[in-house]
Amino acid sequence: MTMPAFGFTRRRVFAGAGGLVVAxxxxxxxxxxxxxxxxTTVIDVTRARTDPVPIAVPDMAGxxxxxxxxxxxxxxxxxxxxxxxxxxxxxxxxxxxxxPETAAANPxxxxxxxxxxxxxxxxxxxxxxxxxxxxxRLWDVLADSQLQGTAFTAPAAQWRRIAHLISDVIYExxxxxxxxxxxxxVYVAESGPRDRRTRRMALMDQxxxxxxxxxxxxxxxxxxxFHPTARQxxxxxxxxxxxxxxxxxxxxxxxxxxxxxxxxxxxxRFAPDGRSVILSASRGGDANIFVVDIASRRERQxxxxxxxxxxxxxxxxxxxxxxxxxxxxxxxxxxxxxxxGGARRISFGNGRYATPVWSPRGDLIAxxxxxxxxxxxxxxxxxxxxxxxxxxxxxxxGPTFAPNGRVLAFYRETAAxxxxxxxxxxxxxxxDIAGFNERQIVTPTDASDPAWSPLLS
Amino acid sequence: MTTKLLxxxxxxxxxxxxxxxxxxxxxxxxxxxxxxxxxxxxxxxEDLVANIGDRVFFDTDRVTIRADQxxxxxxxxxxxxxxxQVQIAVEGHADERGTREYNLALGQRRANSAxxxxxxxxxxxxxxxxxxxxxxxxxxxxxxxxxxSQNRRAVTVVR
Numbered sequence: 001m002t003m004p005a006f007g008f009t010r011r012r013v014f015a016g017a018g019g020l021v022v023a024x025x026x027x028x029x030x031x032x033x034x035x036x037x038x039x040t041t042v043i044d045v046t047r048a049r050t051d052p053v054p055i056a057v058p059d060m061a062g063x064x065x066x067x068x069x070x071x072x073x074x075x076x077x078x079x080x081x082x083x084x085x086x087x088x089x090x091x092x093x094x095x096x097x098x099x100p101e102t103a104a105a106n107p108x109x110x111x112x113x114x115x116x117x118x119x120x121x122x123x124x125x126x127x128x129x130x131x132x133x134x135x136x137r138l139w140d141v142l143a144d145s146q147l148q149g150t151a152f153t154a155p156a157a158q159w160r161r162i163a164h165l166i167s168d169v170i171y172e173x174x175x176x177x178x179x180x181x182x183x184x185x186v187y188v189a190e191s192g193p194r195d196r197r198t199r200r201m202a203l204m205d206q207x208x209x210x211x212x213x214x215x216x217x218x219x220x221x222x223x224x225x226f227h228p229t230a231r232q233x234x235x236x237x238x239x240x241x242x243x244x245x246x247x248x249x250x251x252x253x254x255x256x257x258x259x260x261x262x263x264x265x266x267x268x269r270f271a272p273d274g275r276s277v278i279l280s281a282s283r284g285g286d287a288n289i290f291v292v293d294i295a296s297r298r299e300r301q302x303x304x305x306x307x308x309x310x311x312x313x314x315x316x317x318x319x320x321x322x323x324x325x326x327x328x329x330x331x332x333x334x335x336x337x338x339x340x341g342g343a344r345r346i347s348f349g350n351g352r353y354a355t356p357v358w359s360p361r362g363d364l365i366a367x368x369x370x371x372x373x374x375x376x377x378x379x380x381x382x383x384x385x386x387x388x389x390x391x392x393x394x395x396x397x398g399p400t401f402a403p404n405g406r407v408l409a410f411y412r413e414t415a416a417x418x419x420x421x422x423x424x425x426x427x428x429x430x431x432d433i434a435g436f437n438e439r440q441i442v443t444p445t446d447a448s449d450p451a452w453s454p455l456l457s
Numbered sequence: 458m459t460t461k462l463l464x465x466x467x468x469x470x471x472x473x474x475x476x477x478x479x480x481x482x483x484x485x486x487x488x489x490x491x492x493x494x495x496x497x498x499x500x501x502x503e504d505l506v507a508n509i510g511d512r513v514f515f516d517t518d519r520v521t522i523r524a525d526q527x528x529x530x531x532x533x534x535x536x537x538x539x540x541x542q543v544q545i546a547v548e549g550h551a552d553e554r555g556t557r558e559y560n561l562a563l564g565q566r567r568a569n570s571a572x573x574x575x576x577x578x579x580x581x582x583x584x585x586x587x588x589x590x591x592x593x594x595x596x597x598x599x600x601x602x603x604x605x606s607q608n609r610r611a612v613t614v615v616r
Contacts, residue, residue: 199593285569419597
């Protein structure tokens with residue numbers, strides 16, 4: 001599906017005229033039925049704060065108490081995912097008329113219509129021999145019809161995966177774009193006083209669950225980024241007090257330094273094909289951009305000169321690179337071709353610009369802007385036009401796109417109130433690229449440098 | 458024990474000097490290399506901090522050595538020539554009002570600026586390593602210009 005710049009095609013619950021019209025592409029909810037007569041399939045994201053889809057997510061049915069418990073847990077995870085997206089409004093469970101058991105067998109649509117639901121999910125869980133079979137159905141309550149029926153089987157320990165996969169099915173079926181719930185975040189967990197901070201790489205599901213630390217804190221870890229397909233992360237490590245880019249295998253925990261640069265290497269990102277890593281290397285006082293082929297470890301230099309060229313990121317088709325440079329006097333964003341030629345500045349607003357990341361859709365570049373003593377997260381088109389600020393505050397940086405390009409995670413800091421650093425905090429946040437639904441992503445400690453994984457399957 | 462105590466006192470004196478601006482630590486230099494039995498061990502980090510000054514400060518987003526900071530590096534070069542066995546690392550830092558990756562590069566460039574002055578002052582390049590911590594190891598923990606001015610720094614550390 002091609003996405004127009006700044007727009008989303010979005011399948012829409014067609015309120016009032018017979019239910020969920022999945023096949024028809026309509027603009028945003030607020031336009032109501034008049035919109036049906038206009039042919040546009042584009043939602044202007046600046047006006048996308050439309051009514052979220054009202055959906056009922058009753059507990060899934062189960063034959064045994066164990067199966068019922070799993071069915072309940074799965075439904076709660078799905079409901080939280082949908083609510084947290086800002087694009088769905090789960091109907092209050094207290095209002096439910098039909099029981100999960102009977103709904104799973106045969107939903108009475110009237111019972112769900114009267115409590116305001118447009119969509120309904122039902123399910124049934126069977127558990128045997130440590131494995132789950134979860135049968136899931138999505139219903140168009142207004143049209144009295146089934147939209148989707150899917151069965152998942154998995155080891156019982158994987159019940160959260162199933163919940164996330166189902167959430168993605170619902171998201172895609174009702175909104176017409178891929179979901180992002182079956183994903184993880186890798187980030188830097190921070191603890192201790194700021195002048196002696198411990199920074200550990202940590203991994204968690206996108207909803208904060210299944211949290212685990214990947215490094216032990218004996219060396220500082222910064223800026224982890226996911227491989228596009230393999231279970232691998234590139235990050236910057238101060239192991240043996242030598243700041244270098246490393247590759248980290250998420251399954252084995254093995255780490256290996258990337259390249260044989262004499263000085264600091266940092267700000268790594270994988271190429272879209274996963275075969276190479278683009279990074280910055282300091283030789284002397286400058287910082288230039290290099291590509292390192294992972295298999296051969298061959299290095300190729302893309303920028304040269306005395307400026308600081310950092311934070312390179314490929315376009316999703318691999319043909320272009322956006323990066324941050326002070327070559328014009330202060331920090332701005334530049335786009336060049338993948339072979340390093342033809343760099344042109346794209347940021348021309350007020351202030352300094354940094355940390356560019358290209359949307360997986362290709363249509364936007366997200367960035368950090370520093371102006372007037374404030375930091376902001378924003379997006380612009382790859383040619384620099386259409387800049388929009390999504391969130392602003394004392395300090396925030398490091399945006400990362402969810403794989404569907406619809407949500408950004410970043411980190412937000414609060415200022416110290418006193419000379420001992422009291423009041424300082426650093427937390428992860430996420431926001432819809434339309435600039436609404438900013439939420440904190442809860443982590444056990446202070447946190448920074450989030451990176452969103454691709455869809456896990 | 459005594460050395461340790463004096464080291465702690467020296468650190469306090471340095472912080473005071475930082476807070477009030479520049480290089481007041483030079484006033485304490487007096488005896489130069491003539492350290493007494495109770496002073497810091499000659500050629501040690503404590504000696505550097507107490508008698509020479511271990512750090513220089515930078516203006517916002519700048520990497521050039523300020524005129525008022527240069528004498529500290531000149532004294533460091535002289536001190537390093539008196540102790541030719543000493544190997545050092547110059548650590549570059551930035552304040553918190555920037556992005557992490559850019560500030561890593563900025564810190565590296567600051568460390569390099571300080572290193573270049575030491576080399577010009579006669580210190581063999583092979584004795585000097587540089588490293589950047591960007592904005593991630595502040596010396597002062599406040600969120601105000603006074604703290605930031607202390608955090609934009611290059612610190613010479615005996616290895």
